[in-house]
Amino acid sequence: MNMLGTFCVRTCSGLMGLRTANLFRPLHSFPGITVAQIDEEVAKLLELKAQLGGDDGKHQFVLKTAKGTRDYNPKQMAIREKVFNTIIRSFKRHGAETIDTPVFELKETLTGKYGEDSKLIYDLKDQGGELLSLRYDLTVPFARYLAMNKITNIKRYHIAKVYRRDNPAMTRGRYREFYQCDFDIAGQYDAMIPDAECLKIVHEILSELDLGDFRIKVNDRRILDGMFAVCGVPDDKFRTICSTVDKLDKMAWEDVKKEMVNEKGLSEEAADQIGEYVSMQGGMDLAERLLQDQKMSQSKQACAGLSDIKLLFSYLQLFQVTDKVVFDLSLARGLDYYTGIIYEAVLTQAGVAPVSTETPQGAPAEESVSVGSVAGGGRYDGLVGMFDPKGRKVPCVGVSIGIERVFSIMEQKAEASAEKVRTTEVQVMVASAQKNLLEERLKLVTELWKAGIKAEVMYKKNPKLLSQLQHCEESGIPLVAILGEQELKDGVVKLRVVSTREEFDICRAGLLDEIRRRTSEA
């Protein structure tokens, strides 16, 4: 009671007093109050909140991970390791280096890079010092890194977690914390050669991961902008209409059109013209046809984009990947930073967690069983320049593999399969058949470790032989080295093959070689 009274008076007099106070810091636009004074008032209020016991004292401890996040158990980690190895192998095959950046950036580093998605950025609490945000992707930190270190040429991959305050459908492998596997090529090069290599890499990775059939949709920001211009979209509506077109993979054309007309205020006529274009799909031939299109050819931008699509397809032919690549005018990745070619890979095989049964107007039937994007990227020639103090540009193109959905599919596969996923690589268990042999077990396992053999003992003085053998069966350990009084006397170890239950006496001196011989494949 008393405290509250004091508090009220202090807060109010504090704020009221600002109007006439002698200010020691310059003000931005409102004379009479400084940010420091607001901060002080906020701190007082929050202190009171803490005294009130946080959220009205309704605290009951909940045992869970944060919304939209998950733990990975050892089985999931084993799958994850396999997937990462496949992806990294491809990145390295194409000569990429790797870098790492911090999980948070200065808030202003991320500001203005993501368009409408900026609201999904996680901010850190202001605990004094810099204002920080969790990274939303790996591309903006990469551009910051290039500008900061004045790097004009690099081919790098980066595998790390990114953060989005989305409301994801986690059953479909979408999370608020998720991995991205990015490959980017920065540098001033001849048109479409690095762009084509990015698509080649997507093709390689999706083929090697063996996830079933896929398509890589390709479009170009300049074609989209040109299309909007010739369809009569006002300049200042390009970005917002583009965001709406971007929803075509989840919404039917009718709903997209409604949003354009009713929410974004586009004329019905313009919307219908857009609708015609965004139903088009093809290859190099479609690019050629559109270069002749009466309306489209009026846009210089569109023509530049279309010529590049043609060039791209000629390189894709040499890379032998045109079987999966489609030029698709409905593709409109929403991020603000793209300037040229954009692409997105989707799995098309039926039966794996379909995302939507609605089809955009004119889309081929197979699209209806799309399980959504598993990779995406594009060219962003302006992003590094946004960070460079002198605005120097470093052209970039890159691709991001959306790995969480891949994990989900692999997990489903592993569960459906009879084969057991091993979570350790232990080659041999050092066991004893009788009591009081802990010291002997520890001595032997030390010898094995020293020789680089992966080995375990049970952490019991006198474990039962049966429980030692059971542990091997459960975790897939192929061999057991069994010590007993007799074996010790004879200078041998009884080596048991878990799968066949065969046992052999091996002389101590030959044990290392025997274990290596029998587990050289594992």
Place this chain on the structure above:
Amino acid sequence: MNMLGTFCVRTCSGLMGLRTANLFRPLHSFPGITVAQIDEEVAKLLELKAQLGGDDGKHQFVLKTAKGTRDYNPKQMAIREKVFNTIIRSFKRHGAETIDTPVFELKETLTGKYGEDSKLIYDLKDQGGELLSLRYDLTVPFARYLAMNKITNIKRYHIAKVYRRDNPAMTRGRYREFYQCDFDIAGQYDAMIPDAECLKIVHEILSELDLGDFRIKVNDRRILDGMFAVCGVPDDKFRTICSTVDKLDKMAWEDVKKEMVNEKGLSEEAADQIGEYVSMQGGMDLAERLLQDQKMSQSKQACAGLSDIKLLFSYLQLFQVTDKVVFDLSLARGLDYYTGIIYEAVLTQAGVAPVSTETPQGAPAEESVSVGSVAGGGRYDGLVGMFDPKGRKVPCVGVSIGIERVFSIMEQKAEASAEKVRTTEVQVMVASAQKNLLEERLKLVTELWKAGIKAEVMYKKNPKLLSQLQHCEESGIPLVAILGEQELKDGVVKLRVVSTREEFDICRAGLLDEIRRRTSEA
């Protein structure tokens, strides 16, 4: 002006009004104001702050990473990969699985686990929804994981970044974002066997990383508590005195004593008694001597700890690691959750970024060139029970490798060494000697990729041969496959060995084997 006026009136009337308002939510302790109302006022103030342009409009974009964080460039990543591989190899050799947890946890998951260090936790901004914090270590999330999944037995490693709002000396390899490499054994086992294996692993890893000589200091929470009791420290001061003892690795005894007496209100006599004990170092013999110590032996707790230290050393002898392990009563790791044995590894070799020249009273001279902790850990038998709804305990012991300091040392070494660190694994560069051979280069590199060979082309239509060769020299690519009109006519490729500048014509059909043969070591 106008806005500010409105704001002031609204805020003040809002808060004043609370005293008589008809409240719709129950209050915790202060009738007259709810947390929801405070939240509302805070939101209004923050909105005004935003309108004022953040920090009084002094915005100038700064191109940097957040304080206490850093990027890793490709060279650093190559070193990091090597270090991680060494560590993971050891963890796997000892049969560990791996798990992963999210980078943030519910704030309350971390609350009350870190003692005085809790102030270093990064909180996320309250953007609606759950209150979240960045993980401070990997141990608490591990305990949460065990309780949540009702796991009673696991041996796992976890390598990931953790976050502390410290004021680190980054020149010494300390950061606000840094990697931890944790290995933990959870389960009800016979005393000191898993504990000894943790020390064995530290010994293995530090030996294999080849960082110079090291010591592993060992102590026990129960010995510390028993020591405090027999020295006359009041029960409620154990934790805070323990934190002060923990500073002995950075502060001289005299300063530690001053803090105990002047700041923490301990009697001078008690402090002096503590001073005598914390100067003691030894092995199994010291544990035996202290078991006979008139004062120490009065504490049951201390005796239990001392007996376990004896048992531990007997296992360490079997593991052949006693050469580096010291029982050191000054070791007092500050985290609240330790319940039994604790340990810390320090590098002792002179010349590598010494941390401090002050020595605690009685410490041996070599400690004076300690470069600080590179690993630490201990037993925490109560932590999982803090998360389990029924308080079920899962005894745990583990170790954390503080890898950032290791990276720093390895980097210094790499810079001092003449050998160049390669950042890619490219085996061959596909080059051309004449113009207009881009298509041929793309075709050949596609063949190489298909065969799993790591290969590059320059992204230029007509690159100069010299610049192609220079790129190979710079990035350590061992071979160049050179195409020219003549080679294409003859069905051969000119293979150039970069180091010797030798050139051979290889028939196209034999190229893959020739490249593999010449790079099988790389």
